[in-house]
Amino acid sequence: PHPQGMVLTHLNVHPGECIAVKGTVPPDAKSFALNMGRAGSDLALHFNPRFESHGDTCIIICNSLQGGEWGEEQREPDFPFQLGQDAKICISFNDQELTVAVALPGEQQLKFPNRLGLEAIEFFSVEGDFRVKSIKFK
Numbered sequence: 001p002h003p004q005g006m007v008l009t010h011l012n013v014h015p016g017e018c019i020a021v022k023g024t025v026p027p028d029a030k031s032f033a034l035n036m037g038r039a040g041s042d043l044a045l046h047f048n049p050r051f052e053s054h055g056d057t058c059i060i061i062c063n064s065l066q067g068g069e070w071g072e073e074q075r076e077p078d079f080p081f082q083l084g085q086d087a088k089i090c091i092s093f094n095d096q097e098l099t100v101a102v103a104l105p106g107e108q109q110l111k112f113p114n115r116l117g118l119e120a121i122e123f124f125s126v127e128g129d130f131r132v133k134s135i136k137f138k
């Protein structure tokens with residue numbers, strides 16, 4: 001099978017701008033992740049909805065990755081995603097925090113501290129069970 005997902009680099013997204021991702025969650029999805037930061041090993045946010053994965057059921061795991069080391073997980077039980085449904089996710093940030101707004105299927109905002117002091121998002125990747133339909137930079 002082809003590995004799922006995509007990697008975008010040299011993005012230069014600044015505070016106040018947002019990355020708007022639209023896509024579909026397959027009906028048999030187990031887990032997907034949106035990663036953003038400086039590079040694959042230097043992530044301000046690993047946003048990882050788990051439908052059934054790592055012993056977790058329907059929970060969003062957020063974490064940072066610095067020099068290849070995971071930080072402390074933030075576990076969010078408010079879970080807006082549904083198997084087989086479209087999803088619309090807008091990511092923005094400032095010096096204090098990153099904000100993930102899920103506009104589909106639920107309306108939900110999730111905040112995560114900007115532990116890296118990130119000033120621009122250069123790197124964005126999608127991994128796992130999420131079929132990207134569009135990415136817009138607003």
Ligand SMILES: CCCO[C@@H]1O[C@H](CO)[C@@H](O[C@@H]2O[C@H](CO)[C@H](O)[C@H](OCc3cn(Cc4ccccc4)nn3)[C@H]2O)[C@H](O)[C@H]1NC(C)=O
Pocket residue numbers: 031032033046048054061062063070073127128129
């Ligand atoms: C109870 C003691 C062990 O704790 C467990 O430790 C695991 C290993 O650190 C934690 O799982 C890791 O959590 C990280 C976030 O904190 C990341 O999610 C680690 O996965 C990285 C990763 C991305 N990918 C690509 C990918 C992503 C999504 C779907 C498909 C492929 N493959 N591995 C994932 O392996 C897992 O979240 C954690 N569970 C708890 C309850 O704390």
